[in-house]
Amino acid sequence: MDEKPPQTSPSGQVATDVSPWALAGLGMQFFLALIAFVYAGNWVDRRFGTSPIFLLLGVFLGGGGTFALSIRRLTASATRKSTVGPTTPSPPR
Numbered sequence: 334m335d336e337k338p339p340q341t342s343p344s345g346q347v348a349t350d351v352s353p354w355a356l357a358g359l360g361m362q363f364f365l366a367l368i369a370f371v372y373a374g375n376w377v378d379r380r381f382g383t384s385p386i387f388l389l390l391g392v393f394l395g396g397g398g399t400f401a402l403s404i405r406r407l408t409a410s411a412t413r414k415s416t417v418g419p420t421t422p423s424p425p426r
Contacts, residue, residue, distance in 0.1 A: 351410060366396075367396050370391035371395060374391025
């Protein structure tokens with residue numbers, strides 16, 4: 334398997350290219366998790382008559398949890414690309 338070496342900027346840092354589709358997937362995951370947790374919190378509030386408690390809990394759990402997961406994925410992707418090291422030109426054959 335031939336993997337391309339990471340591209341470096343003029344300052345010598347490794348460029349972290351994240352696919353726009355990966356970012357769109359993270360955004361969709363954030364949106365769907367938030368909607369699901371808000372819906373579940375609203376359902377529990379209606380069921381037990383505890384008006385905004387579980388709705389707010391759903392907002393914070395859904396939004397905060399998905400945000401933390403997104404940050405973890407993006408930093409893991411960046412560190413995976415940066416641990417490869419700087420590229421050195423290979424000698425001509």
